[in-house]
Amino acid sequence: MDFYLNLINTIGIHTMLGLSAYLLLQTGQLSLAQAGFFAVGSYTAAILTVIFQWNIIPAVLAAMFLAGFLAFLVGFPALRVKGLTLVVATIAFSEFVRMFFYNLKWRVTRNGEEIGPDGTMGFAEIRYFSDNGWSNLEVTFFLWTFVIIVMGIVWWSDNSRSGAVLRAVGEDELAASSVGINLTVIKVSAMTAGGFIAGLSGGLYAHQVTSLDHHSFTVLLGTFAIAYPILGGLSNVFGTLVAVIFIQGLLVEGLRFLGDWRMILFGLLIVLAMNFKPLGLFDKHTIGIIKRVIRV
Amino acid sequence: MLKIKSISKHFGGVKALNGLDLEVGEGDIFGIIGPNGSGKSTLINVICGIYRPTKGDVTFHGQTLSGKPTHQRLKTGIARTFQNIRLFPNLTVWQNLWVARNSVEDIKTESSFYRWFGKSIIVKKEIEEMLEFSNLENRADELASSLAFGEQRRLELARAVATKPRLLLLDEPAAGMNKDEIRDLDSRIRSLQLQGITIILIEHVMELVMGVTDRIAVLNFGSKIAEGNPQEIQKNEAVQEAYLGYSEDD
Amino acid sequence: MEDFLYEVVEITQTIWDGVLFGSTYALIGIGFTLIFGAMGKLNMAYAGAAIAGAYVGLAVSMFFDAPIILVFAVSALVSTLMGYIVYQTCFRFIPTHNHLAALMASVGGLFLIDEVIVLATRGSPMNFPALFEDAYFEIGPFGIRGDLIFVFFIGLVSTVVLLYVLFKTRLGMATRAVAQQDVAAQLCGINIHRTNSITFSIAGLLGGIAGAMTAAAVGVLSPVIILPLTIKGLIVTVIGGLGSIPGAIIAGLFVGGFENLFLYVRGIDERDMYVVALLFIFLVFRPNGLFSKTINRD
Numbered sequence: 001m002d003f004y005l006n007l008i009n010t011i012g013i014h015t016m017l018g019l020s021a022y023l024l025l026q027t028g029q030l031s032l033a034q035a036g037f038f039a040v041g042s043y044t045a046a047i048l049t050v051i052f053q054w055n056i057i058p059a060v061l062a063a064m065f066l067a068g069f070l071a072f073l074v075g076f077p078a079l080r081v082k083g084l085t086l087v088v089a090t091i092a093f094s095e096f097v098r099m100f101f102y103n104l105k106w107r108v109t110r111n112g113e114e115i116g117p118d119g120t121m122g123f124a125e126i127r128y129f130s131d132n133g134w135s136n137l138e139v140t141f142f143l144w145t146f147v148i149i150v151m152g153i154v155w156w157s158d159n160s161r162s163g164a165v166l167r168a169v170g171e172d173e174l175a176a177s178s179v180g181i182n183l184t185v186i187k188v189s190a191m192t193a194g195g196f197i198a199g200l201s202g203g204l205y206a207h208q209v210t211s212l213d214h215h216s217f218t219v220l221l222g223t224f225a226i227a228y229p230i231l232g233g234l235s236n237v238f239g240t241l242v243a244v245i246f247i248q249g250l251l252v253e254g255l256r257f258l259g260d261w262r263m264i265l266f267g268l269l270i271v272l273a274m275n276f277k278p279l280g281l282f283d284k285h286t287i288g289i290i291k292r293v294i295r296v
Numbered sequence: 297m298l299k300i301k302s303i304s305k306h307f308g309g310v311k312a313l314n315g316l317d318l319e320v321g322e323g324d325i326f327g328i329i330g331p332n333g334s335g336k337s338t339l340i341n342v343i344c345g346i347y348r349p350t351k352g353d354v355t356f357h358g359q360t361l362s363g364k365p366t367h368q369r370l371k372t373g374i375a376r377t378f379q380n381i382r383l384f385p386n387l388t389v390w391q392n393l394w395v396a397r398n399s400v401e402d403i404k405t406e407s408s409f410y411r412w413f414g415k416s417i418i419v420k421k422e423i424e425e426m427l428e429f430s431n432l433e434n435r436a437d438e439l440a441s442s443l444a445f446g447e448q449r450r451l452e453l454a455r456a457v458a459t460k461p462r463l464l465l466l467d468e469p470a471a472g473m474n475k476d477e478i479r480d481l482d483s484r485i486r487s488l489q490l491q492g493i494t495i496i497l498i499e500h501v502m503e504l505v506m507g508v509t510d511r512i513a514v515l516n517f518g519s520k521i522a523e524g525n526p527q528e529i530q531k532n533e534a535v536q537e538a539y540l541g542y543s544e545d546d
Numbered sequence: 547m548e549d550f551l552y553e554v555v556e557i558t559q560t561i562w563d564g565v566l567f568g569s570t571y572a573l574i575g576i577g578f579t580l581i582f583g584a585m586g587k588l589n590m591a592y593a594g595a596a597i598a599g600a601y602v603g604l605a606v607s608m609f610f611d612a613p614i615i616l617v618f619a620v621s622a623l624v625s626t627l628m629g630y631i632v633y634q635t636c637f638r639f640i641p642t643h644n645h646l647a648a649l650m651a652s653v654g655g656l657f658l659i660d661e662v663i664v665l666a667t668r669g670s671p672m673n674f675p676a677l678f679e680d681a682y683f684e685i686g687p688f689g690i691r692g693d694l695i696f697v698f699f700i701g702l703v704s705t706v707v708l709l710y711v712l713f714k715t716r717l718g719m720a721t722r723a724v725a726q727q728d729v730a731a732q733l734c735g736i737n738i739h740r741t742n743s744i745t746f747s748i749a750g751l752l753g754g755i756a757g758a759m760t761a762a763a764v765g766v767l768s769p770v771i772i773l774p775l776t777i778k779g780l781i782v783t784v785i786g787g788l789g790s791i792p793g794a795i796i797a798g799l800f801v802g803g804f805e806n807l808f809l810y811v812r813g814i815d816e817r818d819m820y821v822v823a824l825l826f827i828f829l830v831f832r833p834n835g836l837f838s839k840t841i842n843r844d
Contacts, residue, residue: 030646080833083645084588085788088780089829095777096822103815120815161419164391168384175382178344179396180370180459219773223653230646235386263661270654275639278647 005136009208011241011248012140012147016201017221018228018240019154020194025229026163027190028170030083032222033074033090036097037067037195039217041202043101043117046212049128051108051116056128056207060146063203064196071195075188094222102214117212124211143204150197155237166190167234198225231273233280243280297322297494298343298463303352305338305518312338313349314518320463325485325495327505327526330515331539336498337379339515340465343496344376345369356463375461377452379468385441389432389451392440393423396458422458429484430454446477453484463494470501482508506530514538555687560810561803566694567763568802569701573756574775575782575794576708577749583725583789584745587648591632591655593776596753597769598659599625600761601667604674614675618700618762622754628659629750633743642728656772663769671768674761697759704755705795708748712791721745725789774818778805781825787835796836 017038024031045063048054054062074093081089105119117123129139157163168176169186177183206212228247232239247266298320305313313335320326328336341347343354345366354361361369384392427433430450435443440451449469456464466485470478478501485495485508499505505512506526514522514529516538522529529535574593581589603621606612612620636651681692712718723731724741732738760775761767782801786793801821808820828835 025646030649077829081829084582084586085784085829085833085835087588087649088784089825091777092781092822092825096819096826099816099819099822103819161394164387164395167387168391168395171384171386172382174346175378175384176395177366178370178376178378178382179455180367181395182365182367219777223650226646227650227653230650261665264658264665267654267656267658267661270657271635271651274636274647274651274654278640278644 002136005140007249009140009143011244012144013201013205013208014224014228014248015241015244016147016150016197016204017225018232018244019150019237020197020201021225022154022229022234022237022240023157023166023190023197024194025226025234026166026170027187028173029078029187029190030087030226031078031090031191031194032087032219032226033071033093033191034194034198034225035217035219035222036090036094037071037198038202038205038221038225039094039097039101040070041067041199042206042212042217043104043123043202044199045203046123046126046206047106047117049207050126051106056132056142059128060200060203060207064200067199067202068192068196071198072188072192074195075191078191079184079187091219091222094217094219098214098217101212101217120214122211122213123206126206126210126212128207130210139208143208146200146204150200151237151241158235158237227270229280231270231280239280297357298496299355300339300343301353301355303339303342303354304350305335305342305347306350311518313342315352316515316518316520318513318520318523320494320496322494323489323492324511325489325497325509327509327512328496328498328515329500329502329505329512329529330521333517334515334538335518336515337467338518340376340467340496340498343369343465344374370459370461373460373462374465375456375459375463376465377456377467377469379471381448381452383440383448383452383455386439388437388439389427389443390423390436392451392455393426393458394419396455426454426458429457445472449473449477449481450484457488457493461493463496464488465496465498467498468500469497470499470504473501478504557807557810559688560806562688563691563694564803564806564809565799566691566698566802567806568799569698570756570760570763570798571778571782571802572795572798573701573704573752573759574779575786575798576705576791577752577756578779578783579786579789579791579794580721580745580749580752582783584721584742585637585642585648587637587645588652588780589632589637589746589749590649590652590776591636591659592629592652592749592753593757593779594656594659594772595628595632595750596625596757597761597767597772597775598628598663598757599623599750599754600674600757600767601663603758604672604761604767607675614677617675618677618755618758621758622751625754625757626747626751629746629748629753630743632750633746637742637746638739656776660769660772663772667769669769671766671770674758674765674767676762676765694763697763700755700759704752708752709791711748717741717744721748778821781821785825785828785835787837790835790837793835793837 017034020037021031021034041063044066045059048059048062049056078086078089101117103119104117107114107116107118115125134142157166165181165186169181169183173183224247228243229240231247232241232243300316300318303313303316304311316335316339328339330336338347342349343361345361345364356372356374359372361372364372384395387395424433427436430453432447432451432454435447440448443451453466453469470481473481482504485497488495497505497509509526511523511525512529513520514532514535521534521538522532524532574596577592578588581587581592599621602624603617606620607614607617632652632655636655637648640648640651676693678692678696683690683692712722720731720736720741721744723734723736724738728738731741760771778801782797783794785801786795786797801824804824805817805821809817812820
């Protein structure tokens with residue numbers, strides 16, 4: 001049971017991570033900075049609950065705001081660089097954040113025990129849930145409440161004018177500005193929103209895994225973040241969810257018995273998927289088919 | 297309404313616009329013609345803020361536009377269409393119109409709640425009017441990329457009109473159209489004039505320009521070589537030389 | 547006063563060694579830049595292919611007791627082949643305008659290569675041979691490592707040969723034509739897929755040389771260097787200006803020198819943070835890199 005709950009939690013967190021990149025990808029900004037915002041969210045929330053003994057909800061929300069604010073700051077210089085330079089710049093940003101936390105040492109003694117981030121040794125003992133008697137099921141419900149809220153917000157965006165505006169910017173910036181869309185406002189907003197969501201999921205992640213290691217926050221995580229919406233298709237929230245379930249559920253956990261081969265299979269599947277379905281598994285074409293099938 | 301004062305635009309050594317002076321009166325349908333490379337599209341881009349002029353100024357209702365980015369110029373009432381259609385291909389017809397719906401005054405009278413949830417009745421009505429205007433009522437949910445060429449042109453025009461402009465710049469809207477479509481476009485342009493929109497029409501298709509405009513300016517090599525009503529322009533020797541290399545009297 | 551002079555010598559030495567090592571970054575940067583120039587896309591699997599080549603070279607030397615120069619040659623050739631394969635699997639069939647899918651596919655390729663290496667070597671680092679390891683000259687207070695000079699020399703020769711091929715041969719001209727206007731190039735009868743696959747192969751060759759040289763300079767080969775090498779290569783490409791070969795060369799040497807300087811001043815843990823900060827500074831002042839090439843694709 002615990003194994004499945006863990007898996008469900010991971011799926012929830014990665015779905016939020018994917019959605020944080022989703023909004024950005026819609027505006028045409030290929031950003032691998034999500035891992036950086038995720039890391040900021042993780043460490044901030046963990047520091048608040050462990051060192052400052054905050055309650056989990058304000059801690060996670062504070063982490064969300066901090067990451068969002070950081071994303072807001074990043075959003076402006078990001079406007080000046082286009083396309084692949086942005087990819088490299090955001091990779092560099094994420095790496096910088098990771099290295100920052102890799103070097104962060106903030107130890108505090110409480111009840112005779114040393115706690116807090118310990119530089120290269122990582123940040124262990126994030127025991128909020130166990131210290132406060134949360135059952136695993138309660139943790140899952142708590143986490144997924146946030147996931148559902150975030151999914152709801154992004155779904156609303158997709159179906160409102162905001163979603164159309166985001167995608168208009170992603171499709172043709174010149175045309176978008178010619179119909180009155182303020183590109184700066186939209187692109188920075190998308191980056192900020194992405195930062196909020198990534199920070200939120202990071203804060204939850206820290207408490208779910210109870211210990212943080214800089215290896216979790218590499219460029220690999222950033223690539224996962226954009227892989228989900230790309231594979232799932234940029235026109236539908238559920239595409240991202242399915243992509244997460246598929247990748248995390250099947251490949252990472254379900255194929256554990258394949259041992260080390262599962263990563264090879266993973267790489268292979270991505271290459272094949274991109275060759276056959278370059279617009280994602282859930283592009284408009286496939287959704288059209290699914291709609292027709294359901295109607296029948 | 298729109299004053300173009302000694303506008304020059306240089307691209308390195310190329311003088312796309314060279315000390316151009318133009319004035320467009322409110323309510324006019326103003327045509328701009330000239331051989332290829334005469335600077336017509338550059339002029340539209342300067343008016344819309346896509347290019348910054350090397351010299352000179354553009355004023356709109358007495359206020360200078362210099363320094364204003366494109367989206368802000370839209371808000372002051374200047375809209376345009378593109379020579380190579382620039383719709384949002386993966387958005388539906390409805391969505392293409394939706395993102396352009398920008399007139400804030402009407403919306404403020406309606407509850408924000410409605411507006412946020414995409415259920416604004418005013419917006420819905422206006423988009424429906426635009427769909428009717430462009431004869432695309434049945435196509436609202438189709439992707440813009442799946443429309444036929446003529447339908448795409450109508451959609452682009454509707455999208456520009458949806459922003460409730462006071463000045464509309466049309467960049468070669470008749471390119472690739474057959475006679476029926478041109479006649480249709482002619483009547484659309486006239487109906488827009490009746491709604492109070494001033495129109496600048498950049499065009500090659502002479503039957504449209506001569507038929508629908510009140511005044512025409514002719515450009516060649518970035519300068520104005522003639523201005524007048526359609527009859528005057530047709531008889532103008534300088535114009536004939538520019539286009540044909542000779543005039544009737546040669 | 548003595549201490550100050552000592553510091554100056556040490557710092558100059560560090561920068562010098564770094565610049566020599568930076569020739570490998572320059573090669574990787576050139577590789578990324580070639581592919582970006584040809585297709586406007588990033589090949590994230592590039593450094594993976596480079597290191598994979600080095601591994602095969604190493605394997606050859608282990609089974610056949612071959613001379614070291616052969617190890618390098620095999621590494622380079624294998625990487626060339628891998629470059630070709632990466633093109634066919636990750637770039638050829640994806641629509642030209644779809645940058646996302648090609649990026650993801652090459653990321654998938656990177657995962658694949660990385661995992662295969664980890665599996666094959668059980669994750670443990672292996673010693674990589676170097677040439678002229680024992681050569682060490684002293685000029686006054688400065689020491690010159692022979693193996694680094696060799697690395698730099700190989701980098702220099704590779705670059706010269708590349709430039710010759712690009713600018714003096716028909717193949718090179720085709721590559722440049724495709725980079726500037728791919729549709730027009732096709733209309734002139736140039737087979738785009740053939741040209742691109744050759745570009746990828748050439749980039750692969752450079753990568754293989756860089757991979758072998760990096761491993762030789764460091765002395766150890768391990769899959770964990772793939773990601774940092776990728777990132778540094780990307781940083782070099784961006785600082786140099788996407789699509790500019792001279793930019794990549796200068797940026798590579800520059801980053802190599804600075805990196806070593808940061809290592810000396812702040813230690814290994816913080817070194818890479820400063821390299822990243824260097825990138826950000828460049829992006830603030832020159833977002834298009836040192837030599838921005840305005841390849842206008844529409």
